[in-house]
Amino acid sequence: MDFLQSDFVTLTQALKNKEVSAVETAQFFLRRVESLDQQLNSFTHVNKELLTQAEELDQKISRKEAVGPLAGVIFGIKDMLCTKGMPTTAGSKMLQNFVPPYDATLVARLKKADALIIGKMNQDEFAMGSSSETSTYGPVKNPWDTTRVPGGSSGGSAAAQASRLAMGTIGTDTGGSIRQPASFCGVVGVKPTYGRVSRYGIIAYASSLDQAGPLTSNVKDAALTLEIICGQDKYDSTTSDHVVESFSQNLNADIKGKKIGVIKEFIHDIPDASIAKNFNVAVETAKDLGAEIVEVSIPLTQYAVPMYYLISASEASSNLARYDGVKYGYRTPKDQSAQLSLDEFYCFSRGEGFGAEVKRRIMLGTYALSSGYSDAFYLKACKVRRLLRQQFIDAFKKCDIIMGPVTTTPAFKLNDKVDNPLKMYLNDIFTTSTNLAGLPGMSVPFGMAQQLPIGIQLTAPHFHEQVLLNFAYALENTQPALETRKLRPHVY
Ligand code: GLN
Secondary structure (H helix, E strand, C coil): CCCCCCCCCHHHHHHHHCCCCCHHHHHHHHHHHHHHHHHCEEEEEECHHHHHHHHHHHHHHHCCCCCCCCCCCCCEEECCCCCCCCCCCCCCCHHHCCCCCCHHHHHHHHHHHEEEEEECCCCCCCCCCCCCCCCCCCCCEEECEECEECCCCHHHHHHHHHHCEEEEEEECCCCCCCCCHHHHHCCCCECCCCEEECCCECCCCCCCEEEEEEECHHHHHHHHHHHEECCEECCCCCCCCCCCCCCCCCCCCCCCCCCCEEEHHCCCCCCCCHHHHHHHHHHHHHCCCCCCEEECHHHHHHHHHHHHHHHHHHHHHHHHHHCCCCCCCCCCHHHHHHCCCCCHHHHHHHHHHHHHHHHHHHHHHHHHHHCCCHHHHHHHHHHHHHHHHHHHHHCCCCCCEEEEEEECCCEECCCCCCCHHHHHCCCCCCCHHHHHHHCCCCEEEEECCEEEEEEEEECCCCHHHHHHHHHHHHHHHCCCCCCCCCCCHHHH
16 A cells, blocks of 8 residues: 555545555554654644554444545644644644643544544644744744745644645635645645634634635545535534535536636736746646636735735734633743732733734734724724625636635745744735635645745635636646656655
């Protein structure tokens, strides 16, 4: 069994045919984590129960009991998602000792499908960042070049996936945190429509934007994972009752006659020449496949970054108010030795528990929501956001899907932007609109830029994940496998 190449269906079949056992599969990936992850720092926790859980699955197969569609597939879960009995830190000191007594719905659904969880993936603190450098547990490295960032905030998920330390991983995407690291690490990453995937048990960052989704080595695996994790959940009232198709069965790479929109405001001034060149190749490739390219205008995308940072920081300041050392989270040890007032107690606990970027956002958000300012900032951003959503809906009257770059550059160097928040935020120019409009989006590996992998971004109308996956499948089929191109990450 070639665990490095195998897709989910091949593995589950081999398992059912007893060509391989779940224990062997788990051992293979645990060995890889042990030998390779010192170079990446992509895990915050490795599941100590994995072998026992794999053995239980093997016994189930021996007893000829029916097993789920993800039987034996090894998943890594971003540390934003609650995992019963396994630490869940959100990359923060604030939650360093938090072991949830329950699973997030998404995790429960993976387990119900008989997937195995190998551990928790490192990330930017509370998912705030684009480089995975703000984690309390140290920065994550890009497996293609360990002097570079893997992207963020789901950098651990993307890096581990690219190095095959798991067969699939889960990330969250509030402003690009699945798509951007997927692009930087050369893996597939999908952010579903807002409301498609339950957020029950996912640590809240910005509640009107947060979604979770898969990062995988190929489109088919992403489709299969989505099929399992999408769908209404009684524990999350924002989930939609929209029917969940058999995405993986319905995959269809025929895009002949379909219309691909390119956003005028994005594509004419892509700052990096290698990204622009690669995007143009993708456009030509789509034309060769019989698709028609149409230019669409979405003028409000130019305000996406300020809108996103106002809305996300405001919602974060509210969501993170619960971490006060009493109800939740890190508690200052100073309360043991001194008589602290309640205010002092909160200040020390929050001051010591949160990192600099999180504090910056809490301050920005509190200001933007404060009396006298919220109309000018938060409410204004919400109104413009509504108009942006409408501009997308109008654009989709002219095309089936929108295609564009994911990022302005390939993976940048560690420490390059971490001390310059504005530089870091501007990095999110192409990804944030999708979240603001609530649309499904993905990054599919396509070509290389400056000898680094890079993705193409696809955005579909609300609840059209199938269309998204089909276009990605078509693009993927034009790419010779990395193996054939003799290209693979440095850490592999
Ligand atoms: N980079 C963006 C931010 O820093 C997006 C993060 C995300 O999607 N979680 O907020």
